[in-house]
Amino acid sequence: PFLVSYYLRGRAWLFGQGWCRLTRGLFHLNLYASIGFLTCISVHRYLGIVHPLKARGRCQGITSSAWLSAMVWVWVIAQVAPDLAFSKMDDTGTRCHDTTGHENLGVYLPYTAAVTVTGFAIPFLIIIGCYGHVVVVLCRNNTVDLGLRRRSIRLVVLVMVLFSICFLPYHIFRNLNLLSRGWQLQGSCTQTLKNIYVCYQVTRGLASFNSALNPLLYVMTSEDCTSRMRSIRQRASQSLGSTFRMKTSSQVDEKKMSIILCEEE
Numbered sequence: 001p002f003l004v005s006y007y008l009r010g011r012a013w014l015f016g017q018g019w020c021r022l023t024r025g026l027f028h029l030n031l032y033a034s035i036g037f038l039t040c041i042s043v044h045r046y047l048g049i050v051h052p053l054k055a056r057g058r059c060q061g062i063t064s065s066a067w068l069s070a071m072v073w074v075w076v077i078a079q080v081a082p083d084l085a086f087s088k089m090d091d092t093g094t095r096c097h098d099t100t101g102h103e104n105l106g107v108y109l110p111y112t113a114a115v116t117v118t119g120f121a122i123p124f125l126i127i128i129g130c131y132g133h134v135v136v137v138l139c140r141n142n143t144v145d146l147g148l149r150r151r152s153i154r155l156v157v158l159v160m161v162l163f164s165i166c167f168l169p170y171h172i173f174r175n176l177n178l179l180s181r182g183w184q185l186q187g188s189c190t191q192t193l194k195n196i197y198v199c200y201q202v203t204r205g206l207a208s209f210n211s212a213l214n215p216l217l218y219v220m221t222s223e224d225c226t227s228r229m230r231s232i233r234q235r236a237s238q239s240l241g242s243t244f245r246m247k248t249s250s251q252v253d254e255k256k257m258s259i260i261l262c263e264e265e
Contacts, residue, residue: 013096020088020096028080032119036072039123046130120171131156166210173200
């Protein structure tokens with residue numbers, strides 16, 4: 001709601017420096033926590049499918065899950081915490097940057113490059129490697145039902161594509177936007193730099209939307225949901241068919257009655 005108010009007012013921030021830092025920090029915390037847990041899910045599935053015997057007992061259970069979750073949160077907080085030290089407001093005190101003000105760009109660029117590598121690039125390579133190996137194993141495994149294999153492969157590919165679409169453009173345009181702000185200070189304000197900023201804003205929304213798309217993807221591709229959707233389609237088809245048959249029979253009856261009346265006349 002604070003960012004909605006900020007953008008509706010034409011990027012005029014009214015809530016102060018501290019709240020600006022907290023709001024922007026929570027965005028990055030949510031973003032990289034999502035990436036971290038999606039990476040853990042990919043590794044868990046890789047071990048469960050490619051190395052089921054080795055993974056049995058090691059990566060299962062509440063204790064293991066709790067420790068893994070704690071490690072992810074510690075790692076994410078360690079990455080995001082330095083971001084809170086940077087001033088988010090500009091000289092006028094009305095702009096709330098999601099990165100930092102113009103005066104700290106030279107220091108912030110190495111930091112955001114490091115976060116891009118540790119918070120996105122490495123997890124991205126892990127996810128692609130794990131799911132890519134899973135697809136290869138599923139394609140070669142003839143002991144599993146063909147329908148189940150196809151459904152699993154489709155889900156894995158969709159997850160990889162969704163992750164790439166949501167997070168890859170964001171990190172590309174985030175770093176490009178920071179570089180363009182430096183060029184802008186040097187007097188190189190061109191339409192290209194404005195286009196980079198617009199693309200960056202769009203990709204930020206796309207990165208946030210991933211939190212809603214992933215659960216929806218898993219629900220829609222689950223066997224239970226698929227069977228329910230199939231049942232709904234069958235019922236709808238039967239209902240439409242019965243309605244059509246009733247309408248057709250009533251039209252036939254009307255024609256018969258009209259013929260009888262004509263013959264009586």
